[in-house]
Amino acid sequence: MPALTSPPSLLPLYARAAVTGPLHRGSALPGSTYTLADQTVDADHLVAYQKVCGFGVSDVLPPTYLHVLAFPLSVALMTEQAFPFPLVGMVHVANSITQLRRVRSDETVSFTVRAADLRPHAAGRQFDLLAEASVAGETVWTGRSTYLRRGKAADDASKEKKRTELAPQDGPLALVRVPDDIGRRYGAVSGDRNPIHLHGLTARAFGFSSAIAHGMWLKARTLATLEGRLDDSFTAEVAFKLPVPLPSTVAIAATRDDAGWELDVRAAKSGKPHLAGTVRPVAQPG
Known part of the structure; x- marks a missing residue:
């Protein structure tokens, strides 16, 4: 169980990944659990994150912020x-976070991260990265990031692909302009400097016609439209659909029902889907 005393630096890790990528082998996830104890929140970093994701400046952490703090362990x-x-080449296809209570910027947070549930997928193989944040021994937040490694599908993976026609977007819409530099700005705050997000030239090297927005920026920007309307505890679960090319404009729809919120983010002009998900309250014990 690697117990870290400070967050790992991402640039050396990315450099190592570029050099050692072809050396990865095996069919099982490692049993490692990474821990990082007693981390304080940097006020300037928090404000920068809130601004780039569209949240108001506050001493309450946005629900997606702890994902960024746990990301270096991942x-x-x-x-x-x-x-x-x-x-290099892994695709973040889905993300679920559960906020069990609001976390303030003056609290000290500890993290654990581990990998789980390697499984077949029609386009290759999937696995989850599970993160947990705690304050004074109390779990306050959990996250699950699902990644896809494209490749030959396993024999027991379903290869059937069904095309379904999307219904019209429902609910109040927020039109959000996604600027050309949002990948670089979010990358500077989050540490996720994957080249597909930074510049059109580097994105084209990986098969994209332009740079694309980070999925977790899009999730954060979507939840920011609901700021002040969410419960203290909830689960926000999303699937990332088609990438958001930079620059572009997206239409964010959030529909309230008895179960919570339905989220639907699409390209403003073409209607192509970018994100779909839900926000559901967490059942309280007792």
Whole structure:
């Protein structure tokens, strides 16, 4: 169980991933659990994150902020040589976070991260990175990031792909302009400097016609439209659909029902889907 005393630096990890990527082998996830105890929140970093994601400046952490603080541990785990896949080329396809209570910027937070549930997928293989944040021994937040490694599908993976026609967007819409530099701005705050998000030239090297927005920026920007209307505890679960090319404009729809919120983010002009998800309250014990 690697117990870290400070967050790992991401640039050396990315450099190592670029060099050692082809050396990853194996068919099982490593059993490592990374821990990082007693981290304080940097006020300037928090404000920068809130601004780039569209949240109001506050001493309450946005629900997606703890994902950013746990992210370096995830990268450290995924760059272990025992990890079965190289970091470059993995696709973040879904994310779920559960906020069990609001966390303030003056609280000290500890993190654990581990990998779980390697499974077949019609386009390759999937796995989850599970993160947990605690304050004074109390779990306050959990996250699950699902990644896809494209490749030959396993024999027991369903290869059937069904095309369904999207219904019209429902609910109040927020039109959000996504600027050309949002990948670089979010990357500077989050540490996620994947080249597909930074410049059109580097994105084209990986098969994209332009740079694309980070999925977790889009999730954060979507939840920011609901700021002040969410409960203290909830689960926000999303699937990332088609990438958001930079620059562009997206239409964010959030519909309230008895179960919570339905989220639907699409391209403003074409209607192509970018994100779909839900926000549901967490059942309180007793």
